[in-house]
Amino acid sequence: MWHRWFKKFLRIFITFLIYLGFFGSLTYLLGLTNNQHSTVWAAVITIFFISLFHDQITYDLVRSFIDRNFYREIFDITNDLKKFNQELNATLDSQLLVAKIVQFLQNTFGRFSWAFYLRREDYYDLISCNRVNTTLPVNLELHDPQEQRKLLELDVQFYPVAQLIERGQLGKKLSQLLGDLPHWYFIVPLNSFKDQEGFLLFGKEVGTILHFRSFRDYFVHILSKMADVIENARLYSEVKRKSLQNHLLWQTSLQITSSLNLNEVLSSILDAVKKLVDYDAAGIFLIDRKHNLLRRMATRGYDKKLLDKIQVKLNLGISGEVIRSRKPIIINDVSKNPNYYAIRQETRSQLTIPLLSGGKPIGVMVLESDHLNHFTHTDLEMLLNFATQATIAINNAQLYEDSLQKKRLESDLIVASKVQQALLPTRPPKFPGLQIATLNIPSRFVGGDYFDVFRIKENQLGISIGDVSGKGAPGAILMAALYAGFKSLLKEIYPVVEVVARLNNFLTETTTQGYYATFFFGIYEHPDKILTYTNAGHNPPILYRQDGSIKKLTTGGIVLGFLSDQEYHQEQVQLQSGDYLIFYTDGVTEVKNSRGEEFGEKRLVNFMKKHYGKHPREIKNLLLEEIKKFSREKDFPDDITLIIVLVE
Numbered sequence: 153m154w155h156r157w158f159k160k161f162l163r164i165f166i167t168f169l170i171y172l173g174f175f176g177s178l179t180y181l182l183g184l185t186n187n188q189h190s191t192v193w194a195a196v197i198t199i200f201f202i203s204l205f206h207d208q209i210t211y212d213l214v215r216s217f218i219d220r221n222f223y224r225e226i227f228d229i230t231n232d233l234k235k236f237n238q239e240l241n242a243t244l245d246s247q248l249l250v251a252k253i254v255q256f257l258q259n260t261f262g263r264f265s266w267a268f269y270l271r272r273e274d275y276y277d278l279i280s281c282n283r284v285n286t287t288l289p290v291n292l293e294l295h296d297p298q299e300q301r302k303l304l305e306l307d308v309q310f311y312p313v314a315q316l317i318e319r320g321q322l323g324k325k326l327s328q329l330l331g332d333l334p335h336w337y338f339i340v341p342l343n344s345f346k347d348q349e350g351f352l353l354f355g356k357e358v359g360t361i362l363h364f365r366s367f368r369d370y371f372v373h374i375l376s377k378m379a380d381v382i383e384n385a386r387l388y389s390e391v392k393r394k395s396l397q398n399h400l401l402w403q404t405s406l407q408i409t410s411s412l413n414l415n416e417v418l419s420s421i422l423d424a425v426k427k428l429v430d431y432d433a434a435g436i437f438l439i440d441r442k443h444n445l446l447r448r449m450a451t452r453g454y455d456k457k458l459l460d461k462i463q464v465k466l467n468l469g470i471s472g473e474v475i476r477s478r479k480p481i482i483i484n485d486v487s488k489n490p491n492y493y494a495i496r497q498e499t500r501s502q503l504t505i506p507l508l509s510g511g512k513p514i515g516v517m518v519l520e521s522d523h524l525n526h527f528t529h530t531d532l533e534m535l536l537n538f539a540t541q542a543t544i545a546i547n548n549a550q551l552y553e554d555s556l557q558k559k560r561l562e563s564d565l566i567v568a569s570k571v572q573q574a575l576l577p578t579r580p581p582k583f584p585g586l587q588i589a590t591l592n593i594p595s596r597f598v599g600g601d602y603f604d605v606f607r608i609k610e611n612q613l614g615i616s617i618g619d620v621s622g623k624g625a626p627g628a629i630l631m632a633a634l635y636a637g638f639k640s641l642l643k644e645i646y647p648v649v650e651v652v653a654r655l656n657n658f659l660t661e662t663t664t665q666g667y668y669a670t671f672f673f674g675i676y677e678h679p680d681k682i683l684t685y686t687n688a689g690h691n692p693p694i695l696y697r698q699d700g701s702i703k704k705l706t707t708g709g710i711v712l713g714f715l716s717d718q719e720y721h722q723e724q725v726q727l728q729s730g731d732y733l734i735f736y737t738d739g740v741t742e743v744k745n746s747r748g749e750e751f752g753e754k755r756l757v758n759f760m761k762k763h764y765g766k767h768p769r770e771i772k773n774l775l776l777e778e779i780k781k782f783s784r785e786k787d788f789p790d791d792i793t794l795i796i797v798l799v800e
Contacts, residue, residue: 171198171202174198174201175194175195175198178193178194178197178198179191179194182194225361226361226364226367228260229260229261229361229367229371230367230370232256232259232260233260233370233371233374236252236256236260236374237374237377239252239256240374240377240378240381243381243385244384244385244388245385245388245389246382246385246386246388246389247389249381249382249385250270250279250382253268253279253378253382254268254279254280257280257282257352258280258282261282261354261358262282263283263357264282264283264354264355264357264358265282265283265284265285265354265355265357266281266282266283266352266353266354266355266358267280267281267282267284267288267352267353268280268281268350268352269292269350269351269352269353270349270350270382271347271348271349271350272525272528273528273529273530274293275291275292275293275484275525276291276292276293276350276351277290277291277525278290278291278292279350283355290524291524291525306341306343307341307343308340308341308342308343308372308375308376308379309340309341309372310338310339310340310354310358310362310368310372311338311339311340311341312337312338313337313338313339314337337354337355337356337358337359338353338354338355338356338358338359339351339352339353339354340352340353340354340375342375342378342379342382343376343379344379344380344382344383345380345383346383347383349379349382349383349386350379350382352375390530393428393534396427396428397428397534397537400424400427400428401424401537401538401541403424412548412549412552413549414449414545414546414549414550415449415450417545417549418436418449418450418542418545418546419450421436421450421538421541421542421545422434422435422436422450422451422452423452424538425519425535425538426452428531428534429503429519429527429531429534429535430521430526431452431453431519431520431521431526432453432496432498432499432520432521432522433451433452433453433454433496433499433518433519433520434451434452434453434517434518434519434520435448435449435450435451435452435454435517435518436448436449436450436451436507436515436516436517436518436542437449437464437471437515437516437517437518438507438514438515438546439466439475439513439514439515440466441466444465444466444467445463445464445465445466446464446465446466446471446515446516449515453496453520454495454496455496458495459495462495464493464495468491468493469491469492469493470483470489470491470492470493470502470504471493471504471516471518472491473491474504474505474506474513474516475506475513475516477506478506478508478511478513479506480503480504480505480506480532480535480536481502481503481504482501482502482503482527482528482529482532483501483502483503483504484501484524484525484526484527485500485501485524485525486499486500486501486502487500496520498522499520499521499522500521500522500523500524500526501520501521501523501524501525501526501527502518502519502520502521502527503518503519503520503527503531503532503535504516504517504518504519505517505518505532505535505536505539506539507539507542507543507546508539508543509543509546509547514543514546515546517535517538517539517542519531519535576592576602576603576604577590577603577604577605577606580605580795581605581606581607581613583607583613583676583678584678584679585678585679585681585799585800586613586676586678586797586798586799586800587767587768587769587797587798587800588605588768588795588796588797588798589767589768589769589771589772589794589795589796590603590605590772590793590794590795590796591772591776591792591793591794592791592792592793592794593739593776593788593791593792593793594791595739595787595788595789595790595791595792601617601618601619601620601631601737601739601791601792601793602616602617602618602619602620602631602634602635602669602671602793603616603617603618603735603793603795604616604617604635604638605795608642608675611677611678611679612675612676612677612678613675613676613678614642614673614674614675615672615673615674615675615676615733615735615795615797616638616671616672616673616674617671617672617690617693617735617736617737617793617795618631618634618669618670618671618672618690618712619669619670619690619691619737619738619739619791619793620634620667620668620669620670621666621667621668621669630663630667630669631669633659633662633663634655634659634669634671634712637655637658637659637662638651638655638673641654641655641658647684647722648673648674648675648684648685648686648722649686649720649721649722651673651686652671652673652686652688652708652709652712652720653709653718653719653720655671655688655712656688656709656712656713656715656716656718656720657716657717659712659713660712660713660714660715660716661716663713667713668711668712668713668714669688669711669712669713670688670689670690670691670711670712671687671688671689671690671711671712672685672686672687672688672690672693672705672708672735673685673686673688674686674705676727676797681726681727681728681729681799682724682725682726682727683724683725683727683733684722684723684724684725685705685707685708685722685723685725686707686708686709686720686721686722686723687705687706687707687708687709688708688709688710688711688712688720689708689709689710689711689712690708690737691736691737691738691741692704692705692706693705693733693734693735693736694732694733694734694753694756694757694760695725695727695731695732695733696731696732696733696734696757696760696761696764697728697730697731698728698729698730698731700761700764702757703725705723705725707721707722707723708720708721708722709721727799728799729799729800730798730799731798731799732760732764732768732771732796732797732798732799733795733796733797733799734756734760734794734795734796735794735795735796735797736756736793736794736795737790737791737792737793738790739788739789739790739791739792739793740756740775740779740792740793740794741753741756742790743779743782743783743788743789743790743792744783744789745782745783745784746784751779751782751783755782756775759774759775759778767798768796768797768798771796772794772796775794776792779792
């Protein structure tokens with residue numbers, strides 16, 4: 153209070169001396185003219201001068217002189233505040249704004265103790281401080297929303313810390329977080345129009361300049377405006393960051409569609425993330441379930457040689473936790489997390505995002521920082537978008553690799569199909585007294601069905617048909633083994649039953665356990681019209697006689713390749729003119745319609761009854777059409793093989 157009265161008295165006194173000097177000078181000058189009324193004229197002119205220039209002299213000249221010489225610090229700070237006010241009006245960039253605030257505090261309050269804390273989600277980061285005699289915490293954490301709300305309810309003003317402590321728990325909480333600071337006296341909450349932006353701490357010496365009300369009000373006004381500008385800068389930075397994020401996501405999407413090199417695309421994703429979230433190390437790791445490990449695909453900031461040596465177990469570390477929970481995790485201080493698996497000794501905080509495909513984890517994206525509390529929930533949400541892009545890239549690359557493998561496999565299967573078709577007869581041989589038609593349709597490029605019709609002697613015709621377990625390439629390999637074994641046994645003269653028994657032992661020794669083959673082998677003798685056969689678990693061929701009766705050829709034993717040294721039996725059947733023999737695999741009778749019904753042996757017998765008397769070739773074609781009509785499918789689920797023989 154005394155400062156104000158002293159300043160007012162000093163202003164009046166100096167103004168009085170100026171006017172008195174002006175009046176004395178005029179009186180002296182007019183006296184030189186020998187004018188008897190010089191004193192009166194001097195008084196009149198002085199009064200006129202005062203009436204015209206009193207404000208300029210009193211407030212501009214005298215007050216400026218007093219402020220400059222007696223309150224120079226106040227004067228300088230006020231000017232700095234005015235300049236800073238102009239800079240606030242021209243600054244929207246968040247980082248530049250913070251830099252200008254720090255520069256203003258350093259230049260203007262160089263002799264004061266102060267600290268500047270800025271809010272970062274649930275934390276307050278120490279941006280800068282000056283002349284602090286104790287160690288300030290780098291981060292303050294107010295987890296309780298009530299504490300945040302109480303700080304937000306305060307006006308922008310210089311509050312003595314002791315006063316806040318008296319008002320409730322907020323001041324006590326801040327005092328606990330700030331530690332032992334006896335020289336701190338004032339706290340200024342920086343509350344904007346929308347949120348709590350941070351706060352300033354000033355030493356008690358700032359109280360000497362706060363006695364002047366007009367200066368204090370102006371100072372508070374600038375700080376309040378500063379809080380609003382910080383909020384505007386946050387919003388501007390967020391919009392700018394969002395725009396950059398969308399642009400980078402768009403660029404990444406283009407690269408994903410234009411490149412199928414997985415490592416290149418994932419590396420570009422890490423580079424794009426770097427433009428939005430500063431990190432010291434980052435990596436994308438994929439799950440290797442065969443070895444229960446995480447494999448590095450693209451990394452930044454790690455020692456690659458060390459990564460090659462270290463085997464990151466799937467169930468260890470924060471990455472293992474993220475994979476199990478399928479949820480992202482922010483670790484503000486890795487030293488306090490027992491699950492942290494230290495690959496970098498410098499790492500202080502970490503952000504880990506799961507890579508999910510169809511809800512199932514396929515890997516993780518990891519960002520690491522050398523600073524505590526570095527990553528925010530905003531960073532997390534942004535990174536989720538890039539994790540989605542990474543997953544798309546991985547899926548595309550895998551689909552592309554699968555397509556290449558499929559093309560290679562298809563190419564191999566085409567070759568295998570040609571080899572297999574070369575093993576099977578293209579047309580049945582002409583044999584006296586018989587009309588023969590054959591059909592073989594593999595369900596894939598290569599099939600598991602086997603058949604052959606061949607001359608043994610001038611008057612003997614061999615007929616064989618089989619079906620191996622497994623489809624595609626495994627079935628084709630087993631079928632080739634069956635073919636090779638069967639042909640080698642035909643070089644010697646064995647009874648039908650002996651051929652089948654020896655073939656069983658051959659397959660048992662040469663095939664993997666669990667694989668087997670059904671097989672039928674018969675020898676037709678002309679002109680006796682006798683068929684001697686053995687059936688090793690195959691679909692019983694149907695003998696359809698002229699009188700409409702049927703006989704199933706079932707005599708034999710178990711399937712081939714299951715158990716060695718098995719006993720098989722053979723049977724002789726006397727055929728007659730007009731008899732049909734229908735040899736088939738289960739692809740014929742087990743084909744299903746839309747209701748799940750099988751074509752079955754009964755329909756096959758009825759079909760033969762309906763078309764009895766026709767040439768086997770015509771019956772074959774009609775039966776194929778009947779099966780297609782029944783199933784209404786373009787492709788058959790199983791191989792279809794037919795041998796139809798008419799005895800003349």
